[in-house]
Amino acid sequence: MEMKTIMTTFTETITGTIQHIQQAISNYLQSEKITALDLATFIKDDTSTLKSARQLLGITYHKYELNKDELLFVLETKGEENEKILSLTVYNKGQAIIKYRSYDRNASPDKTFTLMPLTH
Numbered sequence: 001m002e003m004k005t006i007m008t009t010f011t012e013t014i015t016g017t018i019q020h021i022q023q024a025i026s027n028y029l030q031s032e033k034i035t036a037l038d039l040a041t042f043i044k045d046d047t048s049t050l051k052s053a054r055q056l057l058g059i060t061y062h063k064y065e066l067n068k069d070e071l072l073f074v075l076e077t078k079g080e081e082n083e084k085i086l087s088l089t090v091y092n093k094g095q096a097i098i099k100y101r102s103y104d105r106n107a108s109p110d111k112t113f114t115l116m117p118l119t120h
Contacts, residue, residue: 036100037109040085043075085109
C-alpha cells in the first residue's frame with residue numbers, strides 16, 4: 001500500500017471520528033433534564049394515562065401506565081395524598097431507558113435524568 005493511500009485512509013478515519021464526537025456533544029447539549037418528581041407529575045396528569053389502585057394492609061397503591069409514541073411510562077406510588085413514588089420506569093421499544101426506585105440508596109424524587117433525543 002502506498003504512503004499516500006495510507007495517509008488518505010488515516011485522514012478519513014480521523015475526520016469520521018471527529019464528526020461522530022461533535023454529533024455526540026451536540027446531542028448532549030440538546031438533551032433535556034427532568035426530575036423523577038416532574039416525570040411522575042407528567043405521567044399522572046396526562047389524560048391518556050391508565051390508572052389502577054389497590055389496598056394492601058390499609059395502604060393504597062397506585063399504578064399509572066402511559067403510552068406515548070414508542071415510549072411506555074410506568075409509575076407506581078403509595079398513599080392517598082402526597083403519593084410517594086415507589087418506582088418509575090420509562091421504556092423505549094421495550095428497553096428501559098430510565099429507572100427510578102425509591103429503595104435505592106441514593107434515591108431522591110429530585111433526582112435528575114437526562115433525556116436524550118430519540119432516534120427512530
